[in-house]
Amino acid sequence: MSPSQTEASQTEATRPARPPRPASRPNGQWKVDGTAPLNGNEAWKQEDGGLNVRERIEEIYSKQGFDSIEGTDLHGRFRWWGLYTQRKPGIDGGKTATLEPHELEDKYFMLRVRIDGGQLTTAQLRVIGEISEDFGRDTADLTDRQNIQLHWIRVEDVPEIWRRLEAVGLQTTEACGDVPRVVLGSPVAGIAVDELLDPTEAIADITARYIGIPELANLPRKFKTALTGHPSQDVVHEINDVGFVALRHPELGLGYDLWVGGGLSANPRLGERLGAFVTPDRVADVWLGVASIFRDYGYRRLRNKARLKFLLADWGPEKFRQVLEDEYLHEALPDGPPAPTPTQQGDHVGVHKQVDGRFYIGVTPFVGRVSGTMLTGLADLLEQHGSARLRTTPHQKLVLLDISEENVEPLITALDALGLAARPSLFRRSTIACTGIEFCKLAIVETKQAATDAVLELEKRLAGIAVPQPISLHVNGCPNSCARIQTADIGLKGQLLPGADGGQVPGFQVHLGGGLASVGRDEAGLGRTVRGLKVTADDLADYVERIVLRFLADRGDTETFAVWAHRADEEALQ
Known part of the structure; x- marks a missing residue:
């Protein structure tokens, strides 16, 4: 054995034994792996919690403007107070996955008002509407988590917005972020x-x-x-x-x-x-x-x-x-x-008797899109008809409470003029849509207008055709499913599709037959996808009309759309 081999053997013999390699990498479970952060997000959350950014917003950023905001605060901690930067106008969906967040974002924010249980007074609703009018270019969306979102918010205006909200018992605390989000509650x-x-x-x-x-x-x-x-x-x-x-x-x-x-x-x-x-x-x-x-x-x-x-x-x-x-x-x-x-259906649309003998009325805008003007107008209407309470719903609807019998029909007429339907068409009632590319940095396609246009077209094409129960249509701008596409009768996931000229056009992958707790379902289930089943945004109304008519022609006597969609062959679903 050569000296070098002898030295090597001695070294191996005296070297401490290596500890056994763990079977898998740690998952970052605090009670199992300890609290040492395993990625950048976990590191900055431990260095300075998201709740702490409020003081900097009030004392520094609101006074020095958007360009003064530190990056981790902007893209992280701001969420703990309901603030996300919104998408810069004019950036098409093809760039969503290729640009960095700072390249996609505008110097304005989406602000989410937290409404636990969906419970609002008309005074609170009026304040949200006035904030939209004064600071948000009259924008507002009802979300499918009972919140209201505003857009075009400047960081300079956030302290005043907080002051107004908190004066009437509302907040944006933990409306976003790695926290307990809004608590959904029955609207009734x-x-x-x-x-x-x-x-x-x-x-x-x-x-x-x-x-x-x-x-x-x-x-x-x-x-x-x-x-x-x-x-x-x-x-x-x-x-x-x-x-x-x-x-x-x-x-x-x-x-x-x-x-x-x-x-x-x-x-x-x-x-x-x-x-x-x-x-x-x-x-x-x-x-x-x-x-x-x-x-x-x-x-x-x-x-x-x-x-x-x-x-x-x-x-x-x-x-x-x-x-x-x-x-x-x-x-x-x-x-x-x-x-x-x-x-029974759980969206509470229509007129229903309350336990005290008065009535509540469930109304729907188009796919959750409202405005500050509409919200302040609704607050006025309710008070004129003797009510001071309402609720938001997990279906982008509003439920108006405490209406006396003699005020029901006059209020419904006034609500129609405001753009809120108590007796909506089949698809206006059952269609929801996420924010989409108009404001969201993750979106690939536009949703709100596409869904609204489809609903208006379907109202004309399917007028007078008897459909046994609502068929839900959920439109989402990206794969993240904020609009719950996998649990809709017809769920649409935004993506870009090949166009006739060799370019790309907005479109959707189709999910069929999903649903949660509802009439006619033995249990909740996720929708099915069919290989190659995609539809362009321009052809959306054509596809929905075609699939609904095929369902009505093929269904059994008591068969729901979801049951039919899961048993139908692929040809029937095209």
Whole structure:
């Protein structure tokens, strides 16, 4: 053996043994891997929390203007206060994936007003409308998470906007960001004749105790909540991180069925029941437990895996419930049955009697697009007809409360003139659309106008044709599914398609047969895609007309569109 070989052998013999290589990379779970940040987002969230940026907005950025905003604040912490930069006008969808955020963004913001449970007074509505008129070029959108979004907001005006909102009890706190987002609640909480439980107190308890606190202001990503006490299950609980659905337990009385782990985007997954029954007085505690599991065990290494649905997929509902009970509640929850299948639509459109004998009226604008002028006009109309309350819905609708019987028809006539329909057409009622390329930096195609144009055309083409129940049409500008395309009868995902001249034109990939809790469905389900089934924006009305007529010709006597779409052959769906 040569000296060099001897030296090498001795070195190997005396070298300390290497520790075994871990089976997989850490996921950034705080209770498993420690809190050391594994990516840039996690690093800046720990260095300075998102809630802290408010002081800089008020004292520095609003006084020195957009160009003074530090980059991590602009593209990160501003979201904790409901602020995103909006898309610069004139940038086509083909550049969405190729330009950097600072190249796509304008020096204006989208501002999201947080409306937990969708509950508003006319005084609050008027303030939102006036802010839109004074600071947002009269823009406003109803979202499918019961918020109202404004556009064209300058950072210089944000402190005054906050002052006006907070003076009437509204806020933008944690309307965006890696935090507990707005809490969805039944739009008819406390007023519906057939309501099982009023979730208003539970929603108020959650928001008062846990929104805006540092302990829950750094989650792996967003955390979405839904509560309903109405048998129509009107809060899309299956696609929220945590959901509470009212039911009557055969032994324990009224309470909630607990769901966790739902979410859509590019990796859709419906939530699952934990089989646990939650009494009304325990809702906030159970909510905190689920949110804390997400904080402590949620995956933080990869942003595209940092939602609760991925943890639930790995753990399963049994382990999730066990950890919730053992580590966070320190007691077992009672077992409970599932809530009954709904027997009525959950959008609350139309005229309905309240528990006190008055009426509520559900109205729809075109695909959630309203304006400051419309909102202030609505506040005036309601007060003129004896009402001071209304609700936003998870379906881009409004529900107007406390209308006396003699005021119902006069109000409906006045609402029509304002652009809000209480008796809308089939597709005006059931179509929603995301913000789209008009304002969103992630969008590839335009949505609001495309959807509106399609609805107007379909109203003419399908007039007088009997359709047994609403067919939902959801239009989204990118793959992120803000408009819930996988859970619509007809869901459209924006993309660019080859044009006749060799270029590209706006269009959509088609999803068919999705749906959540609704009449005629045994269970929620995701839509199917058909290979090569895509439609240009210009041909949207043609396609929807064709597929609806084919459905009506082929369906069985009681068959819903969703059931038919899943059994139909591909030729029928083209």
